[in-house]
Amino acid sequence: MKTKIAVAVDDLTVAYNYKPVLWDIDLSIPEGVLMAIVGPNGAGKSTLIKSILGIIDPIAGSVAIYGKPYTKQRDKVAYVPQKGSVDWDFPTTALDVVMMGTYGSLGWIKRPGAKEKKLSLEALEKVGMLAFKNRQISQLSGGQQQRIFLARALVQNAAIYFMDEPFQGVDATTEIAIINILKELRKAGKTVIVVHHDLQTVPEYFDWVTFLNVKHIATGPVKDIFNDDNLTKTYGINYKVAVQQ
Amino acid sequence: MDITQYFTDYTLRTITLGTAVLGAICGMLGSFAVLRKQSLLGDAISHAALPGIAVAFLITGAKDSNVLLLGALVSGLIGVFWIRGITTKTHLKTDTALGLILSLFFGFGMLLLTYIQKQPNANQAGLDKYLFGQAATLVESDVLLMVIVTGISLLVMLLFWKEFKLLLFDKNYAMTLGFNTKFIDGLISFFIVLAIVIGLQTVGVVLMSAMLLAPAAAARQWTNSLSTMVILAAIFGAFSGVFGTAISASQNNLSTGPVIVLVAAIFVIVSFLFSPERGIIFKQIRLIKNRRDLQLKKTLYFMYDIVRDHDDISRPHAIRILNSFQGFTKKTLSKLEEKNWITIQGQNWSMTEDGFETAANLYNNNLPES
Numbered sequence: 053m054k055t056k057i058a059v060a061v062d063d064l065t066v067a068y069n070y071k072p073v074l075w076d077i078d079l080s081i082p083e084g085v086l087m088a089i090v091g092p093n094g095a096g097k098s099t100l101i102k103s104i105l106g107i108i109d110p111i112a113g114s115v116a117i118y119g120k121p122y123t124k125q126r127d128k129v130a131y132v133p134q135k136g137s138v139d140w141d142f143p144t145t146a147l148d149v150v151m152m153g154t155y156g157s158l159g160w161i162k163r164p165g166a167k168e169k170k171l172s173l174e175a176l177e178k179v180g181m182l183a184f185k186n187r188q189i190s191q192l193s194g195g196q197q198q199r200i201f202l203a204r205a206l207v208q209n210a211a212i213y214f215m216d217e218p219f220q221g222v223d224a225t226t227e228i229a230i231i232n233i234l235k236e237l238r239k240a241g242k243t244v245i246v247v248h249h250d251l252q253t254v255p256e257y258f259d260w261v262t263f264l265n266v267k268h269i270a271t272g273p274v275k276d277i278f279n280d281d282n283l284t285k286t287y288g289i290n291y292k293v294a295v296q297q
Numbered sequence: 298m299d300i301t302q303y304f305t306d307y308t309l310r311t312i313t314l315g316t317a318v319l320g321a322i323c324g325m326l327g328s329f330a331v332l333r334k335q336s337l338l339g340d341a342i343s344h345a346a347l348p349g350i351a352v353a354f355l356i357t358g359a360k361d362s363n364v365l366l367l368g369a370l371v372s373g374l375i376g377v378f379w380i381r382g383i384t385t386k387t388h389l390k391t392d393t394a395l396g397l398i399l400s401l402f403f404g405f406g407m408l409l410l411t412y413i414q415k416q417p418n419a420n421q422a423g424l425d426k427y428l429f430g431q432a433a434t435l436v437e438s439d440v441l442l443m444v445i446v447t448g449i450s451l452l453v454m455l456l457f458w459k460e461f462k463l464l465l466f467d468k469n470y471a472m473t474l475g476f477n478t479k480f481i482d483g484l485i486s487f488f489i490v491l492a493i494v495i496g497l498q499t500v501g502v503v504l505m506s507a508m509l510l511a512p513a514a515a516a517r518q519w520t521n522s523l524s525t526m527v528i529l530a531a532i533f534g535a536f537s538g539v540f541g542t543a544i545s546a547s548q549n550n551l552s553t554g555p556v557i558v559l560v561a562a563i564f565v566i567v568s569f570l571f572s573p574e575r576g577i578i579f580k581q582i583r584l585i586k587n588r589r590d591l592q593l594k595k596t597l598y599f600m601y602d603i604v605r606d607h608d609d610i611s612r613p614h615a616i617r618i619l620n621s622f623q624g625f626t627k628k629t630l631s632k633l634e635e636k637n638w639i640t641i642q643g644q645n646w647s648m649t650e651d652g653f654e655t656a657a658n659l660y661n662n663n664l665p666e667s
Contacts, residue, residue: 069388105473123475131473138467142332143523152463156474161456188521204470 056118058083058212058243059104064113066096066103073099077113077268081245083211086238087260088248088274091286095265097247098134101214105131117212126156130210132201134217140190146200147185150175153207175203180229195226202230212243219250231257254278309546312432315440316538316557319496322447324512324534325454326492328527329485331513332465336506337392338380338486341399343493343505345376347406350427350497351413360423362439366494369427373490376402403502430501430554432542443495450488454527461485462523500554511561512537518572537561594659596629597638601656604648613645 061079065072074096081087089097102108104115106122117125130153153175154168164172176182179199184192192200198218205213213234219227234244234257248254254261255274263269263277263286270282330339346369353368354360376398383394410424426434454461463471464481471478493505500508516529541557573579596619603618604610616630630646633639638652648656 102469107469107472126473126475129473131470133467133469137469139334142466143517143521143526144462144466145521148462149466152467152470155459155463155471155476158459160460160476163459190521 056083057081058118059245060116060119061100061104062114062116064100064103064110064115066099066108066110072266074103074110075267077264079262079268079271081243081260081262081271083243084238084241085260086234086244086246086258087262087271088246088254088258089262089264090248090251090254091264091269092288095286097264098216100264101131101216101245101247105129105214127208128211130205130208130213132205132213132215132218135194135198135201135220137216140192140197142189144189145185146181146187146189146192146196147172147176149189149200150203150207153204156208171207171209172203175206176200178206179203179233195222198222198226198230202233206233210242213237213245215244215246217247217249219248251283308433309542311437311440312435312546312553313539313542315435315443316432316499316542316553317535318440318443318447318538319499320508320512320534320536320538320557320561321531322443322450322492322534323496323508324516324530324532325527326450326485326489327509327511327513327534328516328523328530329461329465330489330509331517332523333485335391336510337395338377339489339493339509340506341380341395341402342373342376342490343497343502344399344406345402346370346373346494346497347427347502348372348402348409349375349406350424351406351409354413354424355409362434362498363442365427366442366497369494369497370490372402373494374487377486377490406502426501427497428501429503429552430497430499430505432499432545432553432557435499439498446491446495450491453484453488457481457484458524465523500557504554504558507558507561508534508537511558511565515561515564515568518568518575521574533561533564537564593629593632593636594656597633597652597656598659600639600646600648601653601659604653610653611647611649613642613647616641616644616646619646 057080059079059081061077064074064077064079066074073094077100089100091097099108103110104122115122117128122129147169150172151164151168154164154171158164158168173182173185176185179202181196181199181203184196189197189200198221202215202218205215215234218230222230234246237244238259246258248258255278258274260272261274261278262271263282265286265288269285270277327339330336349368349370349372350365351368352372353365356368357364380391380394380398383389383397384391389397413424423434460471460476460481463474463476464478464485468478468482471481489509493509496505496508512530512534513526515533516526519529520526537557537560541560542553544560545551545553545556568576570576570578599619600614603614604612630639630641633652634641636652637649638655639646639648
C-alpha cells in the first residue's frame with residue numbers, strides 16, 4: 053500500500069544573516085500521520101514550519117503540499133503559531149480570534165457572517181471553550197489561549213495542521229485535551245505536524261517523528277526510529293544516560 | 298470673548314471644525330499605530346515631513362498650503378520607506394531606525410528653513426508655523442481637504458476592517474491565510490502619514506504625534522473591543538480639537554496646537570485614573586476588595602474543614618475553636634453571617650447549606666462566572 057505524500061520538502065536551506073538555520077533539508081511527510089518535530093533549542097524547528105508556510109523566505113529549496121506549491125494549496129493547510137507570538141492584550145474576544153480562521157476562505161473585504169460564526173462556535177465547543185466566547189483574550193489563562201489558537205485552526209477545516217509548540221506552558225488538563233483533539237484529527241485522516249519539546253511523551257502522543265538539528269537527521273515511525281542512536285545524533289549527548297544522572 | 302461670539306464668528310467656526318475633524322481622523326488612525334506598537338512612527342513621520350515642506354517652497358517659491366503639504370507627504374513617505382528599509386536590511390531595531398530618521402530629516406528640514414529665511418524673498422516669512430502649527434491660518438479649503446481625507450480613510454478602514462484587525466493581531470497568521478500583508482501594512486502606514494500631513498498646519502511637526510497617540514491611548518482604557526476603541530479615539534480626538542480651540546480662543550496669545558495636545562493629555566490622564574476596568578484607581582480598589590474577600594473565604598474554608606467531618610453540616614461549633622486560626626476577627630464572622638454563609642448563636646456558629654456549597658466550590662475558579 054502506498055500512502056500519499058502530504059508535505060514534501062526539497063533541499064530547503066534557510067539562513068538568518070549568513071548563519072544557516074536549516075541546512076539542505078529533505079523531508080517527506082506521508083498523509084495521515086501525527087508527527088512530532090524534535091530537536092534542541094535553535095535547531096530550526098519553528099523555522100522549518102514557517103518556511104514551509106511561506107512566512108520565511110528560504111535561500112534555496114522548495115516545498116510542495118500534495119505536489120503543488122503552498123500558495124496554490126492554502127485552503128488545505130492550517131497553522132497554530134506559538135502562543136507568545138501575539139499580544140494577548142489586543143482588544144478582542146475569544147470568539148473574534150477564532151473567527152479569524154474563516155478569513156482565509158472569505159478572501160479580501162468580505163465580512164464573516166452567520167455561517168462563519170456558527171463554525172467558530174462549533175470549534176470553540178470542540179476545544180471546551182464555548183463558555184468563554186465573549187471573554188477578552190487577556191483574561192484567559194495560558195492554556196485557554198492555546199485552546200483558542202487551536203480552535204482558530206480547526207475552523208480552517210484543513211487537511212494538514214502545523215502547530216508550533218502547542219503544549220508550551222499549558223497544564224496537564226489542557227495538554228490531554230489538546231492531544232485528544234490531535235488524535236481525533238488523525239483519525240479523520242488529517243496530517244498533523246507538531247513542534248514538540250517533551251521527549252518523554254513522544255512515543256505516547258505521536259506515531260511519526262522527525263529529528264532535526266539544523267540538518268535533517270531522521271524521519272519515520274516512532275516505533276522504528278525513536279531510539280538512542282537518533283537522540284544522540286540530534287542532541288549531541290546520550291539522552292538516556294544524561295537523564296539518569 | 299463670549300459664547301455667542303464663538304458660534305457666530307466665521308473664522309473661529311472654520312478653525313473649530315478643522316481641529317475637530319483633524320482630532321477625529323488622528324484618533325481613528327492613531328488606534329492602529331498604538332496597537333501596531335509603532336507609537337513612535339508618528340513622531341518620526343511628522344519630523345520627516347519638514348524637509349518636504351521646505352523643498353516644496355524652494356521649488357515653487359509660493360506658500361500655497363496644498364503644495365507644501367504635498368511636499369510633506371512625499372518626504373513623510375520617504376521617511377517611512379527608509380525606516381522600513383533600515384529595519385529589514387540591517388541589524389538595527391525599529392526604535393533606532395525611528396530615532397535616526399527623525400533626527401536626520403528634522404535636522405535637514407531645519408537647515409533648509411534657516412536657508413530659506415536668509416533669502417531676500419518677501420514670501421518666506423511664516424514657514425516656521427509648520428514647526429508648532431498655527432490653527433488660526435486654517436481656511437475653508439484646508440478644512441475641506443481634511444474632511445475629504447477623513448472620508449476616504451474612513452471608507453478604506455470600513456472596507457479593509459477585517460484585514461486590518463487580522464494584521465494587527467497576528468501578522469504571520471495573516472500571511473499563511475494568503476493575505477498580502479505588505480499591502481495591508483503599507484495601506485495603514487499611508488493613511489497614518491496622510492493624517493499627520495494634514496495636521497501639520499494646525500498642530501505642527503513637533504507635537505503632531507501626540508494628536509495620534511493620546512486619543513488612542515485614552516480610548517484603549519475604556520474598552521476591550523477594537524471597533525469601540527477606534528470610535529472612542531475619534532470622539533476623544535474631536536473633543537480635544539474643539540475644547541483646545543475654544544480655550545485658546547478665549548485666552549489671547551495661547552497657540553492652539555499645544556492647547557489641543559494638552560486637552561488630549563487630560564483625556565489620557567483621566568482615562569488612566571478612572572476607567573473602570575484598567576484604570577489605576579479602580580484597579581487599586583479591586584485589589585483591596587479582593588484581599589478582604591480572600592480573608593473572608595479563608596475563614597470560611599477553615600470552617601468548612603471542620604464542618605465536613607460531621608454528617609450534619611448545620612451542627613453548631615464553638616467560636617473558640619476558630620481562635621487558633623490566624624486572621625479571624627469578630628468582623629469577619631459578622632460578614633460571613635451577613636452573606637448567609639453561617640449563623641451565630643451566642644458562643645456557637647453553624648454553617649448554612651449556602652455556605653457549605655460556596656466553600657466546596659471555592660477553588661473551582663476555572664469555571665467562567667456566567
